[in-house]
Each structure stands twice: as C-alpha cells, then as structure tokens.
Amino acid sequence: MTEFRAPAVELARFRLRVVVAAVFVLVCFGLLAARFHHLQVKRHDYFLTRAEDNRIALLPVVPHRGTIVDRKGVVLARNYATYTLEITPSQVRDLDATLDELASLLPIDGRDRRRFRKLYEESRNFESVPLRSRLTDEEVARVVSQRYRLPGVDVKARLLRDYPQGTTASHVIGYIGRITERDVERIEEAGNAANYRGSQHMGKAGLEQSYEHELHGTTGFEQVEVNAGGRAVRALSHTPATSGNDLELTLDIELQKVAEKAFGDRRGALVAIEPSTGGVLALASMPTYDPNLFVDGISTQDWKALNDSPDHPMLHRAIYSTYPPGSTFKPFMALAGLETGKRTARQAIHDVGYFNSGGHRFMDDKIGGHGMVDLHKSIVVSCNTYYYQLANDLGIEGIAGFMAPFGFGERTGIDLPGEATGVLPSPEWKRKRFKKAEQQRWFGGETISVGIGQGYNAYTPLQLANALAALVSRGRLYRPHVVKYVVDSRTGERRAVEPEPLRQIPLRDAHLRAVLDAMVDVNRTGTGKRAFKGAPYTVGGKTGTAQVFSLRGQRYVEGRVRERLRDHSWFVAYAPAENPKIALAVLVENGGFGAQSAAPIARQVIDYYLLDQRAGAPAAEDEEGAESEEGAEGGGEASPATPAVESATPAEEPTAPPQPRPVPQPAAVPAPQPGVARSTR
Numbered sequence: 034m035t036e037f038r039a040p041a042v043e044l045a046r047f048r049l050r051v052v053v054a055a056v057f058v059l060v061c062f063g064l065l066a067a068r069f070h071h072l073q074v075k076r077h078d079y080f081l082t083r084a085e086d087n088r089i090a091l092l093p094v095v096p097h098r099g100t101i102v103d104r105k106g107v108v109l110a111r112n113y114a115t116y117t118l119e120i121t122p123s124q125v126r127d128l129d130a131t132l133d134e135l136a137s138l139l140p141i142d143g144r145d146r147r148r149f150r151k152l153y154e155e156s157r158n159f160e161s162v163p164l165r166s167r168l169t170d171e172e173v174a175r176v177v178s179q180r181y182r183l184p185g186v187d188v189k190a191r192l193l194r195d196y197p198q199g200t201t202a203s204h205v206i207g208y209i210g211r212i213t214e215r216d217v218e219r220i221e222e223a224g225n226a227a228n229y230r231g232s233q234h235m236g237k238a239g240l241e242q243s244y245e246h247e248l249h250g251t252t253g254f255e256q257v258e259v260n261a262g263g264r265a266v267r268a269l270s271h272t273p274a275t276s277g278n279d280l281e282l283t284l285d286i287e288l289q290k291v292a293e294k295a296f297g298d299r300r301g302a303l304v305a306i307e308p309s310t311g312g313v314l315a316l317a318s319m320p321t322y323d324p325n326l327f328v329d330g331i332s333t334q335d336w337k338a339l340n341d342s343p344d345h346p347m348l349h350r351a352i353y354s355t356y357p358p359g360s361t362f363k364p365f366m367a368l369a370g371l372e373t374g375k376r377t378a379r380q381a382i383h384d385v386g387y388f389n390s391g392g393h394r395f396m397d398d399k400i401g402g403h404g405m406v407d408l409h410k411s412i413v414v415s416c417n418t419y420y421y422q423l424a425n426d427l428g429i430e431g432i433a434g435f436m437a438p439f440g441f442g443e444r445t446g447i448d449l450p451g452e453a454t455g456v457l458p459s460p461e462w463k464r465k466r467f468k469k470a471e472q473q474r475w476f477g478g479e480t481i482s483v484g485i486g487q488g489y490n491a492y493t494p495l496q497l498a499n500a501l502a503a504l505v506s507r508g509r510l511y512r513p514h515v516v517k518y519v520v521d522s523r524t525g526e527r528r529a530v531e532p533e534p535l536r537q538i539p540l541r542d543a544h545l546r547a548v549l550d551a552m553v554d555v556n557r558t559g560t561g562k563r564a565f566k567g568a569p570y571t572v573g574g575k576t577g578t579a580q581v582f583s584l585r586g587q588r589y590v591e592g593r594v595r596e597r598l599r600d601h602s603w604f605v606a607y608a609p610a611e612n613p614k615i616a617l618a619v620l621v622e623n624g625g626f627g628a629q630s631a632a633p634i635a636r637q638v639i640d641y642y643l644l645d646q647r648a649g650a651p652a653a654e655d656e657e658g659a660e661s662e663e664g665a666e667g668g669g670e671a672s673p674a675t676p677a678v679e680s681a682t683p684a685e686e687p688t689a690p691p692q693p694r695p696v697p698q699p700a701a702v703p704a705p706q707p708g709v710a711r712s713t714r
Contacts, residue, residue: 092231093232097192098234099250103281111197112195115166117191118139118188119164122162122185124184134183138172138175200321202284202289203322205515206240207237208328210327211329281516283517284316288315293319301621306616308614310532311511322339353451356492359579359603360576364412365500371541373431378409378547390481402418413559439500439510441496445495445513458490504545508538516530517529555573556568563632564604570608571609572609574635575605578600580601581598581599581601602624602629606619606639619638
C-alpha cells in the first residue's frame with residue numbers, strides 16, 4: 034500500500050519541536066542564571082562571611098587585669114608571669130593518650146584532668162586549653178624536650194593573679210576565681226560576652242568583684258587563617274587587648290596590719306573612717322583567709338577547712354554581720370534627747386538602780402544606782418537608768434525618726450558587695466517582720482531595751498563607724514568608699530572617686546559639744562580610761578557591751594558562760610578630739626566588757642595612725658580589776674539585750690531579740706543570782 038507524506042506538515046511539526054526544546058533550554062538557563070544571581074549578588078556578603086569563617090578564626094587576646102594598691106602605693110593585688118601547660122585539641126589525634134603521656138613527664142592529678150575536660154568542652158577546637166599552671170623550670174624543660182613527639186602540646190607564658198599581702202585585708206580586696214556557667218549567663222545577660230572571650234577568671238568577692246568592670250579591661254582579637262582541619266596556618270591581623278584600669282585605695286595597709294594583729298586569735302571587726310571624706314582607712318574582719326587559694330581553683334581540702342570552721346573566716350563581719358550596739362548607742366540617744374527638747378545638758382535624774390515602767394522593773398548595772406546623773410555623767414559612767422527614762426520619754430517613733438538620718442538600719446552604699454541592711458526597730462518594722470498579729474504588737478518594754486542599744490537593734494560595724502563619723506563631722510554623713518582613684522591604663526590619668534555627702538543632719542553646735550565633751554571624758558575618767566591612759570592626744574569614745582542571749586533576770590558571770598555565749602565587746606572612738614582625723618568602731622565577738630577587749634585594739638590603731646608607732650596599748654585589766662574600778666568610779670556600763678526585769682507579766686514580756694548574723698547561738702546557759710543585771714563596760 035502506497036504511503037503518502039505531506040512534507041509541509043512534517044516540517045511544521047519539526048519546527049514546533051525545536052521551538053519547544055529551545056524554550057525549555059532557555060527556561061532552564063534562566064533559572065540557573067537567576068539562582069546564580071541570587072547566590073553571587075544578593076547573598077554575596079553572607080556567603081563571603083561563611084567562607085571567611087571557615088578560613089579565618091578569631092582568637093581572643095585576654096587583657097591584663099588591673100592592679101590594686103593602697104593609699105601609699107603598696108601593691109595589694111597584681112599579676113605575675115608563669116608557665117602553663119596547654120593543649121590545642123585540633124592538633125591532637127588521641128587526647129587521652131596525650132594526657133597519659135604528659136602524666137608520665139610531670140605530676141597531673143585527677144583535679145587537673147577534670148578541670149581540663151570542663152574547659153575543653155567550653156572552648157573552640159582551635160583554641161589551646163590549659164592543663165596545668167605554675168610549672169617549674171624543670172617541668173618546663175621536660176615538656177619542651179619531648180614536644181617534638183607531642184603535637185598540639187605547648188608551654189605558654191601567662192599572667193596569674195597574686196595577692197602579695199596574703200591574708201591581710203582579704204575581705205576588702207576579695208579574690209578572682211574561674212568563670213562558672215552561672216557567671217557566663219550573667220555576662221551574656223549584661224551583653225559582655227564578647228569582652229570575656231578567652232577569659233577564664235573574674236572577680237568573685239571584694240573589690241575584685243565590685244570593680245570588675247574597671248579591672249578586667251578590653252579583650253583584643255587575633256585573626257588566624259586555619260586549614261580544613263582547624264589548624265592555624267598563619268596570622269592575618271592583630272588587635273591588642275587593653276589592660277584593665279588600676280585602683281588606688283583609701284586603705285592604709287600598714288594600719289590594716291596593726292588592726293588585724295591587735296585582734297590576735299579573737300573574732301570580730303574594725304572599721305576606721307576618715308570623717309571629712311568618708312574614705313575607709315582600715316576595714317578588718319577577723320579571722321581572715323588567703324585569697325591566693327582561689328586564684329586557680331581552691332582545693333577541696335582548703336575549701337572544707339574554710340567552710341567548716343566554727344570561726345567562719347569567709348564571713349565579712351565588718352559589713353555583713355549585724356549586732357546590737359550596746360552602750361555605743363547612748364551618745365546618739367543623748368543627742369536625740371537634746372535635739373528634741375526632752376532633755377537639757379544640765380537636767381539630772383536620781384538613779385536608784387532601776388526604772389519602773391508598766392509594772393516592770395528595769396535594773397541598772399550598779400546596785401543602788403549612780404545617784405544624781407546628768408547627760409554628761411550618763412555617758413561617762415554609762416548609766417542605764419538615764420537611758421531607760423529617756424527612751425520612755427522619746428518613744429520608739431521618736432527614737433527611730435532621729436536615728437534614721439545617721440544611716441542606722443540602711444545600707445551605707447560602700448563600694449563593696451554583700452552589705453547588710455541592719456535593723457532600726459520601730460512598730461512599722463515589726464509589723465513587716467512578723468506574720469502573727471500577737472507578734473506584731475509593740476510593747477513599751479521593747480522601747481526601753483532599744484534605748485540602751487539592745488532589743489531588736491542590729492547594726493553592722495560599718496554603720497556604727499559611719500554614724501560616728503557623721504557625729505564628729507557636725508552632722509555630715511558621707512557614703513563610705515574604699516577606692517580613692519581609678520587609674521586609666523592607657524593614659525595614666527587618675528580619676529578621683531570624689532567624697533559623696535549623703536545628707537547634712539541639722540544639729541545644734543551646743544548639743545554636739547555637750548555629747549562630744551562627755552565622750553572625751555569617757556577616756557579620761559570613765560569606762561575607757563584604762564585603755565587610753567597616757568595617750569599624748571585627746572580622744573573621744575564610748576564603750577559598749579552587747580548581750581548574746583537573754584539571762585531572764587539572772588546575774589551574768591563571764592567565767593560561768595561558754596565562750597561563744599559571752600557578751601560582745603564594743604568600742605567607738607575618734608581622734609584627735611579637737612579636729613578628728615579618724616573615727617572607728619571595734620567589735621570583739623564574745624569579748625566581754627567593752628573596755629576590756631575592744632578599747633585596747635582601738636588604742637593600738639589610733640596610736641599608729643596619729644603617732645606612726647606600733648606601741649601596744651596598756652594591758653587589759655582582768656575582770657576582778659575592772660570590777661573594783663567600777664566600784665570606785667561609781668559604775669560601769671550595763672547594756673543587756675533584754676534588761677533584768679522583776680515582776681514581769683508573761684503577756685508583756687518582750688519577744689527575744691534577733692541573734693547576730695555571724696554564728697548561730699546555742700541555747701542560753703542559766704547563771705546564778707537572779708534579779709541582778711549584768712555589770713558591763
């Protein structure tokens with residue numbers, strides 16, 4: 034059968050197929066071109082950065098930490114060069130085998146390995162990770178001689194923190210420690226993650242913590258070209274780090290040493306302030322600790338020794354622990370009586386040895402009383418009855434209102450972390466403090482206790498020293514500070530930390546003079562005269578004794594009470610009285626009478642500061658000698674936490690006062706001779 038073809042139709046079909054194929058090819062090429070344009074043009078910067086990230090690594094350059102010196106330039110915290118053994122994981126084929134090999138060359142214990150593993154997990158593959166620090170010259174030689182067969186292992190020189198004064202002023206200076214995961218979270222929240230790249234340490238306590246932003250510096254960066262395996266090939270650029278700023282303190286480290294040595298093995302605190310500026314001259318908290326233990330990670334043994342010690346050496350007693358001020362509160366009470374018009378300087382009371390209020394008998398320390406007592410004598414002999422009556426007349430609201438401007442019951446704002454608020458008691462405070470309605474009620478007997486610095490009163494040694502500084506500077510209250518200058522590491526410019534007046538308390542000169550003159554006579558003829566016998570300068574002060582637990586009307590005999598339950602010893606002082614250059618507060622935990630334990634420490638500190646000598650104060654009198662003096666002088670000072678009460682009604686009995694922060698107090702130990710108040714100075 035013959036097949037007929039139409040050439041024209043075939044040609045049309047062929048052309049159609051060619052056109053379709055051409056369009057398909059053009060569309061494909063168009064899609065490729067569009068994709069190429071998208072990748073090469075629109076997303077050029079993104080992929081260039083990705084490529085550079087694969088080729089270039091940014092290695093952090095850790096800045097040198099700023100140094101800390103005292104007011105005379107004595108170094109308190111510095112950096113020193115040491116050799117560290119480090120491993121770059123990207124250059125090591127078998128990490129465990131390398132660690133075992135290194136352990137055969139020099140001592141590497143389990144703690145070193147655990148710390149290395151933790152740092153390795155947190156580091157980038159091309160960064161070196163420290164395994165051991167403080168290598169000796171012999172250990173360095175061993176590693177270097179075998180380095181040819183230990184790829185990725187290197188010995189580097191690094192700077193570590195050093196505290197050359199050891200335990201001296203450790204609570205003030207603080208310490209640095211390794212950055213933890215919690216620290217990392219806080220750094221990221223603050224937006225400082227980039228500035229801490231490569232840093233392994235940061236401030237953990239004291240000035241190291243509060244001035245971390247000044248001391249740390251600015252991290253630099255080094256651009257390094259790396260190969261596909263993550264190994265560095267060559268350095269491309271270098272941005273140097275900026276060292277941290279230095280700190281110059283108001284602290285006198287030699288005065289600090291005198292203060293700490295004066296405490297011996299006793300627990301307590303001392304705060305010395307320059308009244309005209311608020312600069313802290315000495316800030317001792319005893320016992321102390323060695324901050325060098327924390328620099329490279331404290332050992333379990335050392336930490337257990339510090340943490341389990343009954344003396345709590347890590348506790349910053351000067352700014353964190355709160356105590357009843359005892360009779361050191363009386364000069365402020367006397368001034369309150371004058372300023373409010375409740376008393377005049379010449380107005381006297383007849384002290385018969387007790388004060389009756391609401392059916393309660395609040396006993397004085399001296400049986401039979403002190404006779405006729407005016408304001409001057411009340412401070413010199415520390416007459417409790419005078420202040421029982423004054424507190425009753427002022428009322429708790431009047432007391433709290435007058436004391437608040439002096440900074441009692443509020444943070445001073447010192448440039449150190451961890452400051453406590455303290456307690457300035459008032460009915461409002463009690464309503465907030467307690468939940469039960471019966472506990473929220475304020476009793477009249479509690480006001481009487483507050484008047485002699487007991488009851489719910491609880492202040493830090495720093496608060497008491499700063500209040501005294503305001504008193505002797507005619508009512509000007511400063512924010513205490515430890516740093517005097519911040520020195521710029523680049524320019525050397527010294528940026529002063531200017532004295533910051535918090536408020537001016539309106540006080541009449543005549544009233545101030547009446548109180549300050551009485552405080553001078555405390556150390557001439559009163560309860561502090563033994564400690565300052567023969568002093569070549571005029572000094573004002575006030576002894577104080579704070580009860581640790583309530584005797585419930587029984588007689589306090591120090592020798593029959595366990596050491597941790599004995600009264601705390603207080604002494605506040607300023608000198609020279611004509612133009613005060615130093616104001617201080619001294620607390621000796623469980624030290625007994627204020628004149629017996631705290632006053633001699635104050636004498637040694639003031640002697641050194643004013644006379645530049647370390648001559649010790651006269652030996653403290655024993656209890657028997659102090660008792661005999663009390664009888665001759667007409668009374669020491671009594672300041673029980675809950676004054677001895679006769680015929681107390683149970684419903685009206687004051688709630689037990691809060692215990693001091695430092696050491697949990699065990700149950701009260703009863704003493705004989707009920708119905709007699711303590712005899713304290």
